[in-house]
Amino acid sequence: MSGKTQTLYEKYGGFPGVRQVVTDFYERALDSDIVGHFFEDVNMARLVDHQTKMIAGLLGGPVEISDARLATAHAHLNVDHYHFDEIAVLLNETLVDAGFDKQDRLAAIAAVEARRSVIVRRSRAA
Amino acid sequence: MNIEAISMRMLSNIGVGVALADPEDLTIGYRNPAFAAWFGVEDGTPLEEIFGSVTRAELVERLAVEDAIKLDVAVKRKRRLLTIETVIRHAESDGRRILLVECQNISRLRETEAMIDSYARIAEKKARELELEKNRVEKLLLNVMPRSVYEEYTAFGTVTPKLYEPVSVLMLDFVGFTQMAAAADPTVTVTELNDIFTAFDRIAEMHGCERIKTIGDAYLAVAGLPTPNPDHASAVAQCASKMIRYLERRNQSHPHQWQARIGIASGSVVGSVVGVQKYVYDVFGPAVNLASRLQSLSNPMEVTATSDFGEDSLEGLVPVDAGTIDIRGFGLTSIVKLQAHGAVDLAA
Numbered sequence: 001m002s003g004k005t006q007t008l009y010e011k012y013g014g015f016p017g018v019r020q021v022v023t024d025f026y027e028r029a030l031d032s033d034i035v036g037h038f039f040e041d042v043n044m045a046r047l048v049d050h051q052t053k054m055i056a057g058l059l060g061g062p063v064e065i066s067d068a069r070l071a072t073a074h075a076h077l078n079v080d081h082y083h084f085d086e087i088a089v090l091l092n093e094t095l096v097d098a099g100f101d102k103q104d105r106l107a108a109i110a111a112v113e114a115r116r117s118v119i120v121r122r123s124r125a126a
Numbered sequence: 127m128n129i130e131a132i133s134m135r136m137l138s139n140i141g142v143g144v145a146l147a148d149p150e151d152l153t154i155g156y157r158n159p160a161f162a163a164w165f166g167v168e169d170g171t172p173l174e175e176i177f178g179s180v181t182r183a184e185l186v187e188r189l190a191v192e193d194a195i196k197l198d199v200a201v202k203r204k205r206r207l208l209t210i211e212t213v214i215r216h217a218e219s220d221g222r223r224i225l226l227v228e229c230q231n232i233s234r235l236r237e238t239e240a241m242i243d244s245y246a247r248i249a250e251k252k253a254r255e256l257e258l259e260k261n262r263v264e265k266l267l268l269n270v271m272p273r274s275v276y277e278e279y280t281a282f283g284t285v286t287p288k289l290y291e292p293v294s295v296l297m298l299d300f301v302g303f304t305q306m307a308a309a310a311d312p313t314v315t316v317t318e319l320n321d322i323f324t325a326f327d328r329i330a331e332m333h334g335c336e337r338i339k340t341i342g343d344a345y346l347a348v349a350g351l352p353t354p355n356p357d358h359a360s361a362v363a364q365c366a367s368k369m370i371r372y373l374e375r376r377n378q379s380h381p382h383q384w385q386a387r388i389g390i391a392s393g394s395v396v397g398s399v400v401g402v403q404k405y406v407y408d409v410f411g412p413a414v415n416l417a418s419r420l421q422s423l424s425n426p427m428e429v430t431a432t433s434d435f436g437e438d439s440l441e442g443l444v445p446v447d448a449g450t451i452d453i454r455g456f457g458l459t460s461i462v463k464l465q466a467h468g469a470v471d472l473a474a
Contacts, residue, residue, distance in 0.1 A: 015245050022241055023234075030205050040205040044233075048240035053248065062252045 007060030008104050015056070022048070022055045025094045034086040038077055058091075058111045067118045074119045084120050088112050143229030147173045149216065152185060152225070161229055164201050164210055173214070173227070189214070189225070199229075208233045271399060271407035272336055274352045279399060285407075287398035293350035294362040294392045295409070295417040296335065298326070298369060301385040301426045303343035310382065318382055319343060325372055333365040338409050346417075348409055351397055359435055362390045363464055366429040367443055373427065388429040389420030390464075412456075419453050420461065433460040 009018060026048065030039050039047055050073075057063040088109055095105045137144055143161030147154050152173040161167075165176045174182045177199055188195050194215035201208045210229045217226040267276050271285075279285050300306075306315060326345055330337050334355055335347040347365065350358030366388045377383045393413030399405045420430040435445055445462035453459045 019238075019241060023237065026237065036205050041207075044207060044237060045240040045243070048237050049244040049247075052241050052244040056245075056248065061248075063248055 009059040009061035145227040147225040285399040290351045291394035294358040295413040296362040297417040297421040298345040300343040385426035387424035391416035429464040
């Protein structure tokens with residue numbers, strides 16, 4: 001190592017390790033009754049591309065998605081805190097099944113939380 | 127349990143969709159549970175109904191000439207759009223012609239392909255960024271060391287000190303720089319110095335000299351390194367003369383006057399990268415020391431050399447004898463002042 005701390009992406013096997021996480025998360029997101037509708041009728045290749053980048057980015061992989069790009073991509077979706085919480089829950093479940101340590105899961109979820117204000121545009125409607 | 131019963135049970139439980147169709151009217155007869163779950167057909171459903179984009183006429187036409195037809199069918203299941211790869215082939219059962227329809231869910235395969243495409247784009251982008259970064263680093267390092275030395279450094283992670291002989295060294299220093307730096311606005315002084323050194327770099331390059339370093343207001347260049355050059359002496363002499371002429375011309379139009387002394391000497395030098403974290407390419411050796419001593423013997427705007435420079439073909443330059451001087455570390459040395467043809471003899 002060149003003195004740099006190891007990222008979760010590296011720790012869990014780079015792309016081969018992350019592949020399973022992406023596939024599993026994709027399934028959970030589509031199955032979810034809370035957020036599944038966001039992904040309905042979205043072009044599969046685009047969705048997979050998005051989720052690959054998202055998971056790789058969250059784990060410190062070779063992707064950096066700017067806040068501006070995230071905001072633009074989610075602007076028309078009208079995401080609220082309830083939706084955002086569900087994504088965090090699904091990601092945590094995915095990482096549990098993928099054998100991530102608790103503190104690594106917390107780090108990944110913290111990375112998601114850091115973007116909450118960028119993605120959530122409104123409070124939950126009554 | 128007989129073979130037929132086993133086959134039927136297998137067909138009912140496998141994840142592959144299987145159906146049989148009549149080759150004449152293209153209606154579906156038997157279909158296993160997997161097939162039924164994807165397409166929800168009934169007995170007698172026309173085969174073309176499961177393919178959204180293919181007409182009955184097209185199917186008939188293709189089945190007449192092809193042994194098997196392969197088609198991808200999109201099936202929506204809850205929120206997912208599944209990709210079902212379907213193969214229709216001619217078969218025979220108990221002497222009767224039938225169409226065998228086999229279907230496989232290849233959605234996961236397609237998703238994996240999309241993921242690999244996505245990752246490949248990420249990796250390619252990263253590779254392009256790294257290439258750019260590498261070029262930037264290379265450019266920076268090429269500023270502090272010759273290319274051949276840089277190539278040795280990148281290949282082996284280290285540079286072996288190398289003796290270069292014969293080479294000629296040019297040492298230039300400004301007269302009264304310290305007072306000037308103190309008197310004038312330091313940023314102005316540094317800007318001017320940068321301007322002048324940039325011009326010197328161009329002059330050096332033009333004459334095949336390599337700038338090794340600058341130390342404050344001193345400028346050190348070498349000819350014959352890293353590639354040997356039989357005209358190294360002439361190269362530094364021409365370079366020195368051009369630098370003086372450049373300064374003369376510059377002084378005519380600038381408020382700040384820059385006066386330089388130059389010493390040039392031939393001999394050997396050792397070139398090497400010095401340091402580990404903060405490394406710099408440097409040269410050492412008698413030629414460097416001699417050029418430095420000769421420089422201090424120069425009057426402002428004068429070039430001093432050892433007398434052996436007079437033997438070379440110094441096109442446009444005249445060596446004027448300046449006697450013999452005892453130089454520390456070199457003993458009695460006969461020196462010359464180099465002047466441009468037709469210049470007033472300042473050395474007298």
